[in-house]
Amino acid sequence: AQSVTQLDSHVSVSEGTPVLLRCNYSSSYSPSLFWYVQHPNKGLQLLLKYTSAATLVKGINGFEAEFKKSETSFHLTKPSAHMSDAAEYFCVVSERGSTLGRLYFGRGTQLTVWP
Amino acid sequence: DVKVTQSSRYLVKRTGEKVFLECVQDMDHENMFWYRQDPGLGLRLIYFSYDVKMKEKGDIPEGYSVSREKKERFSLILESASTNQTSMYLCASSLFRLAGGTDTQYFGPGTRLTVL
Numbered sequence: 001a002q003s004v005t006q007l008d009s010h011v012s013v014s015e016g017t018p019v020l021l022r023c024n025y026s027s028s029y030s031p032s033l034f035w036y037v038q039h040p041n042k043g044l045q046l047l048l049k050y051t052s053a054a055t056l057v058k059g060i061n062g063f064e065a066e067f068k069k070s071e072t073s074f075h076l077t078k079p080s081a082h083m084s085d086a087a088e089y090f091c092v093v094s095e096r097g098s099t100l101g102r103l104y105f106g107r108g109t110q111l112t113v114w115p
Numbered sequence: 116d117v118k119v120t121q122s123s124r125y126l127v128k129r130t131g132e133k134v135f136l137e138c139v140q141d142m143d144h145e146n147m148f149w150y151r152q153d154p155g156l157g158l159r160l161i162y163f164s165y166d167v168k169m170k171e172k173g174d175i176p177e178g179y180s181v182s183r184e185k186k187e188r189f190s191l192i193l194e195s196a197s198t199n200q201t202s203m204y205l206c207a208s209s210l211f212r213l214a215g216g217t218d219t220q221y222f223g224p225g226t227r228l229t230v231l
Contacts, residue, residue, distance in 0.1 A: 009155065034219070043205065044222040090157060103220055107157040
């Protein structure tokens with residue numbers, strides 16, 4: 001069975017400081033992993049996706065995530081936060097090779113960026 | 116660009132009404148999904164469909180049904196709306212893959228439904 005745990009429901013950082021959003025997953029098989037972002041009153045947008053290639057995945061807007069199988073983690077990072085990064089972030093897992101494409105969402109982390 | 120559209124951004128209905136939420140995608144995707152999003156709970160899958168006239172229950176199908184008569188359109192139906200169905204409803208679509216990975220899901224902007 002697949003599941004995702006986002007370890008922080010809220011994260012607050014100052015503009016220009018690093019961002020770390022933590023995610024642990026559980027999967028019976030080799031997973032595909034995603035981070036999605038949702039800005040206020042907007043739909044979900046894909047930030048980045050891990051399938052099976054490089055363990056360090058680069059996404060849009062300077063975000064990246066590292067797949068660590070031994071720790072079953074897929075934490076999202078950014079070296080320097082910007083005010084526009086304030087949003088809700090979702091870590092998502094899917095069983096690789098799943099023909100039905102089901103995704104399993106974490107409960108979300110709300111990121112606040114202070115000026 | 117993939118475009119997923121939902122018929123309404125905001126909807127207010129009364130308890131007991133039958134409610135239709137419509138979703139249309141323009142990229143010829145086989146898979147379509149309906150989720151509800153509630154604060155602190157993330158997204159929960161209600162139903163999904165991998166082909167016309169095919170449907171599968173997700174994690175919280177009770178009180179909902181779906182219809183997929185055409186490939187591009189996936190409808191969510193609340194047979195008799197209740198106040199506990201007040202929520203944000205999100206539709207998504209993705210390509211069908213025989214093997215080799217899960218394709219990205221593309222989301223619509225959501226419908227915020229209030230049931231009074």
